[in-house]
Amino acid sequence: xxxxxxxxxxxxxxxxxxxxxxxxxxxxxxxxxxxxxxxxxxxxxxxxxxxxxxxxxxxxxxxxxxxxxxxxxxxxxxxxxxxxxxxxxxxxxxxxxxxxxxxxxxxxxxxxxxxxxxxxxxxxxxxxxxxxxxxxxxxxxxxxxxxxxxxxxxxxxxxxxxxxxxxxxxxxxxxxxxxxxxxxxxxxxxxxxxxxxxxxxxxxxxxxxxxxxxxxxxxxxxxxxxxxxxxxxxxxxxxxxxxxxxxxxxxxxxxxxxxxxxxxxxxxxxxxxxxxxxxxxxxxxxxxxxxxxxxxxxxxxxxxxxxxxxxxxxxxxxxxxxxxxxxxxxxxxxxxxxxxxxxxxxxxxxxxxxxxxxxxxxxxxxxxxxxxxxxxxxxxxxxxxxxxx
Numbered sequence: 001x002x003x004x005x006x007x008x009x010x011x012x013x014x015x016x017x018x019x020x021x022x023x024x025x026x027x028x029x030x031x032x033x034x035x036x037x038x039x040x041x042x043x044x045x046x047x048x049x050x051x052x053x054x055x056x057x058x059x060x061x062x063x064x065x066x067x068x069x070x071x072x073x074x075x076x077x078x079x080x081x082x083x084x085x086x087x088x089x090x091x092x093x094x095x096x097x098x099x100x101x102x103x104x105x106x107x108x109x110x111x112x113x114x115x116x117x118x119x120x121x122x123x124x125x126x127x128x129x130x131x132x133x134x135x136x137x138x139x140x141x142x143x144x145x146x147x148x149x150x151x152x153x154x155x156x157x158x159x160x161x162x163x164x165x166x167x168x169x170x171x172x173x174x175x176x177x178x179x180x181x182x183x184x185x186x187x188x189x190x191x192x193x194x195x196x197x198x199x200x201x202x203x204x205x206x207x208x209x210x211x212x213x214x215x216x217x218x219x220x221x222x223x224x225x226x227x228x229x230x231x232x233x234x235x236x237x238x239x240x241x242x243x244x245x246x247x248x249x250x251x252x253x254x255x256x257x258x259x260x261x262x263x264x265x266x267x268x269x270x271x272x273x274x275x276x277x278x279x280x281x282x283x284x285x286x287x288x289x290x291x292x293x294x295x296x297x298x299x300x301x302x303x304x305x306x307x308x309x310x311x312x313x314x315x316x317x318x319x320x321x322x323x324x325x326x327x328x329x330x331x332x333x334x335x336x337x338x339x340x341x342x343x344x345x346x347x348x349x350x351x352x353x354x355x356x357x358x359x360x361x362x363x364x365x366x367x368x369x370x371x372x373x374x375x376x377x378x379x380x381x382x383x384x385x386x387x388x389x
Contacts, residue, residue, distance in 0.1 A: 005175055006143075008172045009035045009038070011142045012142045013035045014180050018147055019074065021050055026040065026061065027054070030106075032105070036078055040052055051068075057086065059086050061083075062079075070099060070198060079103065081108035091130070091131060092130060097207065100153035102161070103131075104165075104166065105123050105163050107123055108122060115355045118168030120167070120319070121320070121354070123165050127297060132152065132160055132296070134297075135269045135295060135297065147189060147241070150193075152234055157226065157232075158227075169356070189240060251296075252294070253294055253301045253304045254293040255308050256290060257283060262289075263316075264291065264292055265316050266305070266315055266330070268319070272291060278368070281361075297333070302341065309338065309343060319352075327349050328349045328351050351382065
């Protein structure tokens with residue numbers, strides 16, 4: 001392995017290079033642009049043998065990827081924010097067609113007001129599109145997730161597109177030391193892509209067809225079952241990854257000081273690091289604080305979260321998202337999981353970071369204090385005074 005000083009975008013591009021996609025469909029959008037820029041340089045310099053297609057829009061980028069995947073080749077694209085929303089029509093075509101496309105999304109606020117800074121409303125808005133959704137915390141995980149995403153998506157038991165999410169600017173543009181694996185190790189980890197779900201003149205088949213009520217529901221059920229099957233495939237992929245590269249990941253969630261914690265923050269993405277640092281400080285003061293980071297929002301880790309939180313006195317979700325007129329999307333999913341698994345503890349929702357607004361260590365300490373004092377509202381907006389909530 002070689003150590004390099006990379007941003008999250010560059011680290012993800014290195015992971016894609018190691019995966020050797022046959023087709024890359026690219027349309028730049030801030031803060032994702034660096035990913036496709038680096039990949040275009042790799043192709044131009046000859047270090048990556050891939051068909052690099054610069055299309056005219058995000059909708060075209062995913063349409064191109066669908067066509068390439070339907071032809072039976074490994075495919076990659078990337079987007080962010082309004083670009084992801086522009087792709088929305090194509091997302092369900094890709095998942096319904098069971099095309100294992102890998103797409104990096106740089107999480108960014110959505111308009112209006114226009115804003116290029118990072119929150120997670122873009123991807124969380126599209127949880128129901130049938131894509132696996134994972135959230136990286138740092139540059140090293142970004143590279144590793146790029147490699148693992150192809151293996152997971154392309155597994156015949158899954159055959160489902162994969163959206164890898166990186167927090168805009170906080171992760172995409174922040175530099176840190178990253179271990180970049182040798183190509184030979186990547187080849188040991190990621191098998192050559194083979195699929196029967198492709199256009200084939202020797203074995204013609206109908207693809208992207210219509211289906212009436214009697215059969216349509218069966219296809220949707222199979223799509224759902226494949227997403228659930230991804231849980232065991234993720235576990236297998238991470239085990240193999242640890243054997244080859246020596247870095248271990250923990251499945252759908254990652255826990256920190258949660259085993260004996262009284263109060264636990266549940267979050268996702270890059271903010272988890274600051275949550276852990278805050279928990280450490282509170283532990284030094286004798287307070288039993290813990291953190292649970294959600295690594296995968298789909299498939300959703302319902303049983304894993306229930307197990308991690310069942311002994312806590314209270315839990316709070318810290319999320320950069322809101323479903324207007326209701327609550328944060330992560331909070332909704334968490335409460336459903338706890339109810340289904342018989343875990344009855346007080347839960348709170350803390351919504352922050354919208355439009356890239358800073359979430360400080362003091363904000364996180366206040367979340368732990370609100371849980372301990374029972375003083376938090378069910379829905380809380382960090383940094384905003386709300387009357388009559």
